[in-house]
Amino acid sequence: MIDLVCLGKAFDLQKEIVAKITGIEDSRVVNCKSLNGDLVFLQSDTSINPDLANQKVVVGQKFLDQLYLGDVLLLKPNGFVRILFRVKSNHNSLFVTEMCNSNCLMCSQPPKNADDIDYHYTINEQLINLIPKSTKFLGITGGEPLLLESKFVKLLDDCQNLLPETHIHVLTNGRYFAWPKFVELFNGIDKERIVFGIPLYSDFDENHDFIVQAKNAFNQTILGLHNLGRNEFRIEIRCVLHKLTFERLPRLAEYIYSNLPFVEHIAFMGLEYTGYTPYNSKLLWIEPHAYSTELEQSVLFLNSVGINVSIYNIPLCLLTPSTRKFARNSISDWKKEYLEECIGCSHLNDCGGVFGTSKIQSAYIKAIID
Amino acid sequence: MENIRNKRNRKFRTREYYGNSASDYHLLPFRFIELSESKEILVNEVGESLIVPRGTALKIAQRCIAENDPIIPDLISRFFISRKPIPELIDVLATRYRTKKSFLDSFTSLHIFVLTLRCNHSCHYCQVSRVTENREDFDISYNDIDLGIDHMFKSPSKKLTIEFQGGEPLLAFDKLEYAIERITRLNKDFKKELSFVVCTNATVFNTKNLQFLKEHNVLISTSLDGPEFLHDANRPKTGRNSYQLVLNGINYARKMVGHDQVSALMTTTRLSLDYPIEIIDNYLENGFNNIFLRPISPYGFALKNKTKNIYDDKKFLEFYKKGLDHIIKINQRGRYFVEDYTAILLKKILTPFCTNYVDLQSPSGIINNVVVFNYDGRVYASDESRMLAERNDLTFLLGHVSDSYESIFYGKKSKELSKYWSNESLAGCSDCAFQSYCGADPVYHYASQGDFEGFRPTSGFCLKNMGIIKHLFELMDFRKEEVMPIFISWISN
Numbered sequence: 082m083i084d085l086v087c088l089g090k091a092f093d094l095q096k097e098i099v100a101k102i103t104g105i106e107d108s109r110v111v112n113c114k115s116l117n118g119d120l121v122f123l124q125s126d127t128s129i130n131p132d133l134a135n136q137k138v139v140v141g142q143k144f145l146d147q148l149y150l151g152d153v154l155l156l157k158p159n160g161f162v163r164i165l166f167r168v169k170s171n172h173n174s175l176f177v178t179e180m181c182n183s184n185c186l187m188c189s190q191p192p193k194n195a196d197d198i199d200y201h202y203t204i205n206e207q208l209i210n211l212i213p214k215s216t217k218f219l220g221i222t223g224g225e226p227l228l229l230e231s232k233f234v235k236l237l238d239d240c241q242n243l244l245p246e247t248h249i250h251v252l253t254n255g256r257y258f259a260w261p262k263f264v265e266l267f268n269g270i271d272k273e274r275i276v277f278g279i280p281l282y283s284d285f286d287e288n289h290d291f292i293v294q295a296k297n298a299f300n301q302t303i304l305g306l307h308n309l310g311r312n313e314f315r316i317e318i319r320c321v322l323h324k325l326t327f328e329r330l331p332r333l334a335e336y337i338y339s340n341l342p343f344v345e346h347i348a349f350m351g352l353e354y355t356g357y358t359p360y361n362s363k364l365l366w367i368e369p370h371a372y373s374t375e376l377e378q379s380v381l382f383l384n385s386v387g388i389n390v391s392i393y394n395i396p397l398c399l400l401t402p403s404t405r406k407f408a409r410n411s412i413s414d415w416k417k418e419y420l421e422e423c424i425g426c427s428h429l430n431d432c433g434g435v436f437g438t439s440k441i442q443s444a445y446i447k448a449i450i451d
Numbered sequence: 452m453e454n455i456r457n458k459r460n461r462k463f464r465t466r467e468y469y470g471n472s473a474s475d476y477h478l479l480p481f482r483f484i485e486l487s488e489s490k491e492i493l494v495n496e497v498g499e500s501l502i503v504p505r506g507t508a509l510k511i512a513q514r515c516i517a518e519n520d521p522i523i524p525d526l527i528s529r530f531f532i533s534r535k536p537i538p539e540l541i542d543v544l545a546t547r548y549r550t551k552k553s554f555l556d557s558f559t560s561l562h563i564f565v566l567t568l569r570c571n572h573s574c575h576y577c578q579v580s581r582v583t584e585n586r587e588d589f590d591i592s593y594n595d596i597d598l599g600i601d602h603m604f605k606s607p608s609k610k611l612t613i614e615f616q617g618g619e620p621l622l623a624f625d626k627l628e629y630a631i632e633r634i635t636r637l638n639k640d641f642k643k644e645l646s647f648v649v650c651t652n653a654t655v656f657n658t659k660n661l662q663f664l665k666e667h668n669v670l671i672s673t674s675l676d677g678p679e680f681l682h683d684a685n686r687p688k689t690g691r692n693s694y695q696l697v698l699n700g701i702n703y704a705r706k707m708v709g710h711d712q713v714s715a716l717m718t719t720t721r722l723s724l725d726y727p728i729e730i731i732d733n734y735l736e737n738g739f740n741n742i743f744l745r746p747i748s749p750y751g752f753a754l755k756n757k758t759k760n761i762y763d764d765k766k767f768l769e770f771y772k773k774g775l776d777h778i779i780k781i782n783q784r785g786r787y788f789v790e791d792y793t794a795i796l797l798k799k800i801l802t803p804f805c806t807n808y809v810d811l812q813s814p815s816g817i818i819n820n821v822v823v824f825n826y827d828g829r830v831y832a833s834d835e836s837r838m839l840a841e842r843n844d845l846t847f848l849l850g851h852v853s854d855s856y857e858s859i860f861y862g863k864k865s866k867e868l869s870k871y872w873s874n875e876s877l878a879g880c881s882d883c884a885f886q887s888y889c890g891a892d893p894v895y896h897y898a899s900q901g902d903f904e905g906f907r908p909t910s911g912f913c914l915k916n917m918g919i920i921k922h923l924f925e926l927m928d929f930r931k932e933e934v935m936p937i938f939i940s941w942i943s944n
Contacts, residue, residue, distance in 0.1 A: 180457040194459055228457055256455045285524035291469040294458075300539040301455060307543050329524070336528060339499065339803045340543055361463070385939045386802070 082437040083147055083415040089140035091160040094121065098136075098156045099165065099207040102148055111148055113156070116207050121156055123148075138162060153211045155204060165204070166212050172413035173212075174220030175205045177236070181225040183254050184294035185280075187321055187365050189356040189438070192224055202232055209236075209243050220250045227257040234266045241271050248274050250317075255279035256298055258305030264312055276345070277309060278317040282326050284336035292325050303340070310343040317346040322395075323365040327372035334379035338386050347383055349376060350411070351394035354439035369399040370445050377401050396423075397432045398449050412436055422446045476514075476532040479544075483508040484884035484921075492924055497547040498799060498887040499529045502928050547803055551887065554805045554812060554820060557608035559860070561809060561821040563834055564599060564630060565616050566591050567623040568826055572652055572693065574686045576718055576747055590623050591826045596630050598852040599824035603634075604641050605856045614648040616834070618826075621655045624663075631667050648672055652686075653700030654693070661707040668712075671704050673697065675715040675737070677723060677730030685720050698737065705738075715739060719746050719770060721762045727774035735781065735788060743791040744774050746915065748835055749899050764911040768918040775922075782937040794941040796923060799888040802942055809833070811890040811916075815872035818849070818865050828852045830859050832868065835894045847894055868893055871903035879907025885920045 100113035100121050110130070111123040122130060122137040125145055130137060138156055148154075151168035166173050178201055181192035212219075219240065226233055240249055255277065257263050279302060283289040286299035309316055318337060320326060326333075330349075337347060351369060352358060358365055369376075376392070381403065383390040392404060393411035400408060410433040418437035423429060426448035435442055481495040486502060493501045493508060503522060510516050511532065516523065526532045530544055538544065568589040570577075603611060613634060615627055631647060638645055649664065653673040664671060676682040679694040686693045704713045715737075717723075717730060727744070734742045746767045774790065781788045795808045809816025817832040824830055828851050831837040836847030847868075850859040859865075874880035874891040883889070895912050896905025907913045926934045 182455045182458050184458055184461055184463070186463065192458075192461070194457065194461070196457075225457075259455075284528040286527065287466075287469050287471065288524070291464075291466050294463060295455075296469060297539075303540055303543060307546065311546075332525070332528070340547065342803055381936075382939065385936070386943050 082418060084144060085164045085415055087140045087144040087162045089123075089138045089144075089160040089162055090127075091136075091138045091156070091158055093136045094138060094156060094158045094160075095136075096158065097204075099204055099211065100154055100156060101211040102150055102152045102154065105148070105150060109142070109145065111145060113154060116210055123154075123162070151213060153208055165208050167415075168213065170414055171218055172220070172415070173216070173218070174222045175208065175236070175240075176222055176224075177201050177205060177226045177233070178224035178228055180228050181223060181254075182228065182256060182295065183225065183298060185357070186292055186294065186325070186361045187323060187352060187356070187358045189353045189358070190224075191356050198229055198232065202229070202236065205236060206239065209240050212244070214244060214246065216244055216247045218250070219244065219247050220252065222252045225254055225256075226251055227253050227255075227263075230257075230263075231266065234270070237267070237270050237275065241274060248276070250276050250278055252278045252319075254293065254298070254302060255305035255309070256295075256301035258308050259301040261308055264305075264308045264314075267314070268312070272312075272314055276315040276317050278319050278348075279306060280319045280321065281306075281333065281337070282320055283329055284333045285329060288325065288329065306341050306344070310341065316341075316344045317348060318344050319348045319350055321350050321352055322369070322372055322376065323352050324367040325364060327367065327375050330372070330375040331378045331382065334382050338383065338388065342388070344388065346389045346391065348391045348393050348409075348411075349380065351392075351399075351436075352439075353394065353436045354441050355436070359440055366441075368445060369395050369443055373399070373401050373404075377404050380404050380407050394433065394436065396435055396443075396446055397428045398426070398447055399443055399445055408433060420446055423448055425450065427451055471534055476527075476534055477536050478512065479530050479533050479538065481508075481531050482882060482884040482886065486921070486924055486928065490928065492884055493531060494884045494887060495530055496887065497530070497544065497551055497803075499531075500800060500924070501525055501529055501531065502924065550803055551805050554807055555814065557606075557610065559603075559606045559818065559820060559822050560608040560610050560807070561612045561614060561816075562599070562603045562606075563614045563616055563821065563823040564591065564596065565823065565826045565837065566618070566620040566626045566630075568618040569622045570617055570619040570652070571622070571654060572619070572686055572688050576685065576720060586623075589618065589826060591626055591824070592828070593626070593629060595824065595828040595852050596626060597633070598828075599830075600630065600634055600637065602822075602824075602830075602852065602856050602859065604637060604643070608643070610644040610646070612646045612648065614650065616650045619652055619655060620649055621651050621660055624660050627660075628663060631663075631669070635667065646670065651700075652693075652697065653704065654688070654696040656700050656703050656707075658707075661704060664704075665708040665712075669708075671708065671713045673701060673704075673713065673715050674718070675701070675734070676717050676720075677726060677733045681723060681726055681730065684722055685718065701737065710738070714741075716743055717745060719744065719767060724762060724766050724770045727770050728777050731774055731777050731781070731788075735786070740787060741789040741791055741794075742774075742778075744771050745792070748838065749895075749911070764914045765918075767915060768922075771919060772922055775926075779926075779934060779937060782940075783933070787940065789941050792919070793923065793938075796888060796920060797938050797942050800920075800923065801938065810892065811888075813872070813874040813886070813889070813891045814869070815891045815893060817847070817868065817872065817894060818860060819872075822849070822860075824852055830854075832864075833894055835898070839894070839898055846897060868903065871896075877904060877907075879910075879913065883917075885917060888920055889916050 098115045098119055098121055100115040102111055103114045104112035109125040113121045122135055124139055125142040127139055138160055140162055149168050153166035155163040155165050178198050179193040282292045289299035290296055380390050390407055392408045397405050397408055412433050416437045417434045419434045428449045481493050483491050483493045486492050489505055490502055491505050620627055647669040649669050650672045675697055676685045682694040701713055731742055778788055778790050795806050798806050809820045821833055823834055823837050825837050830849045830852055832847040832849055849864050871893040872891045874886055880886055892912055893903035897903050899911055900906055
């Protein structure tokens, strides 16, 4: 695990600044520069630069050690520092809002109600100007990004103009796309360089609506997927595996093939035991080995009818041998972990590990020896 | 969009809050049929099916399904019932219907050119061929080829398949060469996606014609009826052993144009009925990955030789079932081998897509998907239509190749036929559970029962397709674990 945030001590920092690391002087001092030229120094103790002529934030050495030239940081007057973009990582995202129109029982980052759209928008507009043009991959996530409405289209447009090589992956519930006029707003963007990752938890509307805690959400998401497909957007469907989704999983796979055969990828995802999940544990928690039959059936079916399918967030030891080749190294580098049980496992190099953020882990994790 | 803006209340609600009263629903169009003593099959308008306990259809119609009946989610998600009179996902259903009927979008794509009636074989089930040397009387003229090609390029279809038939089309190799070269030349402007097929008995190959077929990427379709004793009995050739000649031809062609460019078709005669296993094993031994267990067409010369060719359709069903069972075993042993007719039906039953098989469409494939330019310049609605014509029945003659495109494709004959080419509106089909998997065949019914509409209770077409489709459902229900992986592997390629 890597800490993306740190609470340090700020000196002379008047306002929030989004700044890119432009120099690492020695292991104890890091220089950052914002888009309009503000300079900030990050350092490990107050004894460096005693003349306080410059803005500076003092943070721990451990945090400094994980920063690289080109990383982008958000620095606040109260000494709070967040890493917004890591050049060495493939898992960078623009975080656009904490608001959401759903309230999924297993949300790993529970939404908030305060309107923070403009706040994050201002940060992201600076961020996309500061990250390297060579960036291969950028996610957009929330909350529910589509709540930005036309601002979201503007942000995408700016991303695509500023970062002509970058592929964008948007995590959205897709409900807004049920309105064809809303989909039309996206017609100006380069469809090749964007994938919408949209969750679908059941083929049965009541199940899906209950899981996402929103009436009519299923119909809106299906119509949204349909409208996106009709307009030839690239789509990924995501389904989190838990007690409320596994039973009808093979049926969901059939439903996707019958009604949404145009999707280019389906990801079945292990549960991250954090956020709302511990609170709803009784409803949700199930050992991955208990759903391995349903998962295997669904994955093999989709694969045999020619739809790309992946398993995310489940270590190889919890999968049946025939489904292991579908497992991907999906857990973001900063929250991926291996456990003591993994020592000596012959599949360690191929395994995506477990969520370091999960508060409990499967009892069945053990080294595969072969 | 009001209801999808930011949520304010973050309190979790119970499962019941998101449920609906189960008895309050509306019916979507579906049909049903008995599968066994304890089960029935429900099939809806887009071919989605569900195997349920007997009496379920009645319970659905009478609103007697219990609130907690586990069938409710399936009925809703598969579009058998809806909570609202017009389902909220009706656009999705409409797309699925349109997709199932999308073979209509492109209109005629398969264009058959009968280059000659001359043949070096005298098969007793052959509908058309003549053993003769008289070229003028039985070969197509260059002028008629030109006119046929001109009609073909008027088709709105982006894909065109050109199939050369006979007689033995390679006996008129000069005509074949001419047609392919002209089509290729003209296509530089039309830019259609072209596929060429030649239906040959594989006994007249030489370096020259194979080289040409290879250069133009022509698929070779030949006839192989099974083991030597059977093939030779079905396909006699004066003085020579047809089986050996065909196998030599197949191997020669594979070597020259590529293994996958050569396919074979079998015809089931009365004699064949006893040998399904032997026929299939023969295809396996000869390096094929598929077989089409095809009943004889009750047309043309086949009727002249009734003892050899006409048999009870039930006998064919037995033959098919035995054969399919053997093929399933072959696949279980790890060898990928497909029964083509089954694969076509499975695509209709298990996938959201349409098939391009012209004999099992509604509206029917005649004119909509296929047209035949005969050696004498006459244009027919299908291959079977010209077989009838060889027995002096010109019912399905659409016109002459020198007539206008409109008069051939949209003329009086087409309009008359169109009244009988949709099974949605045929008695006995309109309420059939298997309607969306089956087709309408006015030519077959005219030939076998005397009118375009036909009479389903005694129709061989109906008996065969009902029997096969029901058998497939039985397999997918009773032997699910065994057959599904195999069936799914057949539909995905």
